[in-house]
Amino acid sequence: MDAALGAQAFAGRQPPAVRAAAVRGDPGVRTYADLVGELVDRGLLAGRWRQVFEAVPRSEFVPAEVWRQLPDRCVSVVGADAWGALVNSDEPIVTQLDDGVVGGPGVATSSNSMPSMVARMLGLLDVENGVRVLEIGTGTGYVAALLCKRLGADLVHSVEVDPAVAELAADALARAGYRPHLRVGDGEQAWPGLGLVDRLIATCALRFVPHTLLRQVRPGGLVVAPLARDFWSGALVRLRVQGDGSAVGPFCGGATYMPMRSHRVPDLHEVRGRGRARAAGLDPARLLDRGFALFAGARLPGVRMVHQSVAGGGVRVWVTSEVGGASTASGEEVWQYGIGLLWEEIEQTWWEYESAGRPGAEEFGLTVTDRGQQVWLRDPGGIIGTGKGEYPRGV
Numbered sequence: 001m002d003a004a005l006g007a008q009a010f011a012g013r014q015p016p017a018v019r020a021a022a023v024r025g026d027p028g029v030r031t032y033a034d035l036v037g038e039l040v041d042r043g044l045l046a047g048r049w050r051q052v053f054e055a056v057p058r059s060e061f062v063p064a065e066v067w068r069q070l071p072d073r074c075v076s077v078v079g080a081d082a083w084g085a086l087v088n089s090d091e092p093i094v095t096q097l098d099d100g101v102v103g104g105p106g107v108a109t110s111s112n113s114m115p116s117m118v119a120r121m122l123g124l125l126d127v128e129n130g131v132r133v134l135e136i137g138t139g140t141g142y143v144a145a146l147l148c149k150r151l152g153a154d155l156v157h158s159v160e161v162d163p164a165v166a167e168l169a170a171d172a173l174a175r176a177g178y179r180p181h182l183r184v185g186d187g188e189q190a191w192p193g194l195g196l197v198d199r200l201i202a203t204c205a206l207r208f209v210p211h212t213l214l215r216q217v218r219p220g221g222l223v224v225a226p227l228a229r230d231f232w233s234g235a236l237v238r239l240r241v242q243g244d245g246s247a248v249g250p251f252c253g254g255a256t257y258m259p260m261r262s263h264r265v266p267d268l269h270e271v272r273g274r275g276r277a278r279a280a281g282l283d284p285a286r287l288l289d290r291g292f293a294l295f296a297g298a299r300l301p302g303v304r305m306v307h308q309s310v311a312g313g314g315v316r317v318w319v320t321s322e323v324g325g326a327s328t329a330s331g332e333e334v335w336q337y338g339i340g341l342l343w344e345e346i347e348q349t350w351w352e353y354e355s356a357g358r359p360g361a362e363e364f365g366l367t368v369t370d371r372g373q374q375v376w377l378r379d380p381g382g383i384i385g386t387g388k389g390e391y392p393r394g395v
């Protein structure tokens, strides 16, 4: 189908029919069965999740108007073939830009998440028959549908902050025959009258785990959420709620999700001043290690980092601090601006990370109490604080 015909076919809101249940392995055309098969081959669908994914076609939860997320922008997907290929791929599908406001900068604000990430998160949630689940971020309704298929709709609760997104999800769920408990509202606030759930899954990224979320989960229950801090591009955390209402658990790999609305922050702080150049004592590409990001995020609160690949290989990083310092580094050159010597602080933190044994991301964990959250290394007693020397030394 050419692009013009595809655009006509997409004039309505209903997505075109794709071969969701086609036999796996058809040459040339990737099907939903191929996608599920890939998740099985990667070991992401244990127990009953395989049958559940097979029974809930992703296409039923993806509207006609969608965008593909590229590293620097979202591009509109035009034509039924392109739409079907995206739906049957292991890619996130952007379903809303700029909170639905027309003419905005084109920032993704709702999506149907990457299937392998959905499978990983549902696996970490460790559901068994009879558990009550609360999802924060209904989005397209796909995760809610998977949970309904696995547990029965009456045990599934899902909250979405955006009324237009919530309405589309409710319609898609009803068309597919699922009627979970849905609420339009801010998932950071307690769901009135919900009572305690056994599992909570957030499908939008949190900057911190609000204690209000923990208070909705019974002691012994689990919280699975993507966290994104100033220094992190995103990591999953799996917390077990304790008898005293706190929660403790490990980081479980990377996860890039759009932030919870009230947890949005601008990319970088604004910093002014003349630049001072110096040689880099550290390849900036090393900073992109997730273990270092968790370590540095705890050691350097208020410091934000973003990065970009540069032509010919390598990366350029920008770091800024809330006190008004900045530096940018690529290859061997560093420029520092404003207050302080931020790059020196970054390098110092890198050497501390090295002397802690360069721990991998899975060696870090998080404790959340009603006073806030703390990152720890190797065991919950090994809090990584700010300042010097309180984290446990390496091997």
Ligand SMILES: C[S@@+](CC[C@H](N)C(=O)[O-])C[C@H]1O[C@@H](n2cnc3c(N)ncnc32)[C@H](O)[C@@H]1O
Pocket: 109, 110, 111, 112, 113, 136, 137, 138, 139, 140, 141, 142, 143, 144, 159, 160, 161, 162, 165, 185, 186, 187, 188, 203, 204, 257, 258, 259, 260, 261, 262
């Ligand atoms: C990645 S999408 C969720 C994907 C969804 N689970 C699915 O199956 O399609 C993130 C969603 O979180 C929603 N969201 C953001 N902040 C929220 C909040 N405070 N409370 C509830 N939902 C929120 C966004 O509007 C967006 O629809």
